[in-house]
Amino acid sequence: MAQEAVFDAAVAADERIEPRDWMPDAYRATLVRQIAQHAHSEIIGMQPEANWITRAPSLRRKAILMAKVQDEAGHGLYLYSAAETLGTGRDELLDKLHSGRQKYSSIFNYPTLTWADVGAIGWLVDGAAITNQVPLCRCSYGPYARAMVRICKEESFHQRQGYELLLALSRGTEAQHAMAQDAVDRWWWPSLMMFGPPDAESSHSAQSMAWKIKRHSNDELRQRFVDICVPQAASLGLTLPDPDLRWNEERGHHDFGAIDWTEFQEVLRGNGPCNDQRIGQRRRAHEEGAWVREAAAAYAAKHGKATA
């Protein structure tokens, strides 16, 4: 049990656990599950935005969007590498994603219906992701924490770009303003759901907090996000679609309306608007790419070089 004591002491002292350090099996499993889900979210999350690359309305915006989607692929790479340091390879994780044994963030099961959705995803979805992820930069597992530092930096950049896209629309023509408002109306509630179920119903939280994988409760982070968004929405000249949203002087926070957790559960269960489409496209890309990966492997085997 000496090993376990060393591990516990390191966690308690806010030291980093590194790949070669001993760690409890459950800690390892929890991290792999969480990192994998995060990696999967990055690569599935490319789809709703990639949907607009070919229709971006200016070349400048097109370049920004392409770069953003590329960054998400890059985040996927870092994260799969982080999982690999825990002994689980990318192929195995992708297999679990494709067969539905591992999840990705439900937010990506909503469609991008207009150009403004690209902005709303940047502002709200990336904003929520950052709120979730900033504390992960201090996560007890070193490789994950370091990946998160890099990812958070890029995501704040994306978040600002999303905000700026919406601002241009909000200040643009009437049709553009309406488009921006409509996007915010559709993405606001799903963004709040990104923080997961209310603390009372959250299953993995306590242990993750003890291990310093997680540092704040779902409801704390959700509240922080709402408090950040309210003034930003005002600067944007857009309304958040919640009649119960108001400043609570006493709490020093904004109160907000009840979340429709039935919808959340439905989407989680696979009945969201795009679940089949997203996983279908992912599987198809993987299957149609099989011959390419096989070719690269065959070439490497013949010529003793690394694959792509």
Added chain:
Amino acid sequence: MAQEAVFDAAVAADERIEPRDWMPDAYRATLVRQIAQHAHSEIIGMQPEANWITRAPSLRRKAILMAKVQDEAGHGLYLYSAAETLGTGRDELLDKLHSGRQKYSSIFNYPTLTWADVGAIGWLVDGAAITNQVPLCRCSYGPYARAMVRICKEESFHQRQGYELLLALSRGTEAQHAMAQDAVDRWWWPSLMMFGPPDAESSHSAQSMAWKIKRHSNDELRQRFVDICVPQAASLGLTLPDPDLRWNEERGHHDFGAIDWTEFQEVLRGNGPCNDQRIGQRRRAHEEGAWVREAAAAYAAKHGKATA
């Protein structure tokens, strides 16, 4: 030889040869080849126009174009049936088309680049086809002649619609007028080539004339077409792209410039802009439809009903 004499006499007397009548093998083979090529042209000819169905700029024009492309499929059906009366089934002919052993009209190896091309095809390509086909309504082989009567009627309708489409463009905005002129510039010469090589170099003509399958020479028909088009172009307010085009009082016909037969031969040889694309799409549709045809046949075999 009594049979041959009966056949010759019937042809000489402008009577119709019917499927059960005796006919020379070469007559039958010539007809099958010509009818098949014509049928193939109808179904390949759907492609360049179908290319614009999804982009037609008004619902009225969309309905007209859809109906036209549908008519072409219908013409294909009549013509394959006419070939069938000569003992050669549709499957065999399609097989020859897909394997490149039978041809279709080279005109369909040019791309439709703008909406005006739909009009130019109607006016010029259908116009040339009608000029070629009207005499075929008096062809010595009954089923072919009767199919041609019906086809020519529909094609004159298409030709008028094409003319009317171009007229609307020519009288429309500057950009629309330019689009119409550009289409005529690109389709004029290929349309003239639709009548086939100059009489001096035409291989099958003499025998076909004797059999009354063909009734006018390539050059005669080409001249007739030019003489029809010149005043129509003037009414359209469009120019035909031939600086040598002028009325020859003495001949009572329009003189016109030299045709680039090298281009004709190249396209015929498979090097036209769209040869691979057209035959590729045809083959793909056929291959991807194989399971549907097999299902229909299997169902018919089980239930003793005719297939689709």
Added chain:
Amino acid sequence: MATAALALGDDALVLSHRLGEWAGHAPVLEEEVALANIALDLLGQARSLLSLVGDEDELAYLREERSFRNAQLVEQPNGDFARTIARQLYFSVHQHLLYGQLAAGDGPFAPLAGKAVKEVAYHRDHAEHWTLRLGDGTEESHARMQRALDDLWRYTGELFEPVEGLSVDRTALREGWLAAVTEVVERATLKLPDGPQTGAWTAGAGRQGIHTEPFGRMLAEMQHLHRSHPGASW
């Protein structure tokens, strides 16, 4: 009435467009003719319905995605022939029953529905025949047809949602539809997905202008030329 005319008109317009994409790609020449025929009927219906609301071309070409009121079912991509037939089956049985009710009533759509119901009877017949052939054809066609029925099932619930200005007996519509579709599907040796409890049944909000991602690309192709020449006549 405008809301109802848009809903019905957009259904017909969008399905007609999707069927038009088959031109030159059908599995057999007879289907080039049949699919174009159905597409033309639907386009005719769409033009009549949209004209009740405004200028047909402005409505078709100058509205944005969020203003289209068609059900999500009709905008689904063609996929293979089985998927197109499943879409046709689900939609045409619904449309046949709906137009039958409308034609029998004395509402504003009665004359139009009275004419269209005959066309739609043919569409339904076409879809039912192919469902039988594909379902009870080969092993491959059976599997493809079953997959198509399963995949599109989630978009059927929306067909029975109330539409403002459309006074129909929705219970009769839904029950009649379920009975008719079940009958054909079972005769075709296929199975209908389990029903409302799948959750999928309840998907779709096309009538509120929420569409699926492929629809935006469809509109881009459909509207591009028209929008490229503002104010032009064609």
Added chain:
Amino acid sequence: MATAALALGDDALVLSHRLGEWAGHAPVLEEEVALANIALDLLGQARSLLSLVGDEDELAYLREERSFRNAQLVEQPNGDFARTIARQLYFSVHQHLLYGQLAAGDGPFAPLAGKAVKEVAYHRDHAEHWTLRLGDGTEESHARMQRALDDLWRYTGELFEPVEGLSVDRTALREGWLAAVTEVVERATLKLPDGPQTGAWTAGAGRQGIHTEPFGRMLAEMQHLHRSHPGASW
């Protein structure tokens, strides 16, 4: 110079767009990154080049198909990964040699080409490596790569046609290109089609605004949103 800037700018713009279509569909995550990288480089080049002629967005979004001056090669649909790689190989070797010449000269494109040539060297390297892997990989990849090289060959001749305002040694370009491409293709155990005498070599008139049918659909998708909001800023 405007003609040349348009030709080079449209090449970059259109190829960038085609590569952008891969986003979310690549065979392996590293290629999501690599293809996006190349697309971004090309988009940057396109923006610089088009800005020499006028407003980049007006040029990209408000020209009609017949006014685009890109070579037909770059507008060819992505097809499978082999086809995309073949297109990249043919184009990037050409672009690398061309920009090399321009960078070494003192013409108006020298500064831009000097910067871009380094990017393009990476594109070329990427294409060459994949050509080797696919050609000398499995039987299937070999067959796919060979088919892709064959199919796209006909569009290569146009790359060596004279372009007004572009002073380059076209003979050197053509010979250098043929030597370089032949070398890689042969090392990949593949064969280049027979050469000019196939006739195919001479196809293509994109510089005169004659394109291939898929290009119109590509433009519809690319321009639809921009054209839907005349005069708007984004």
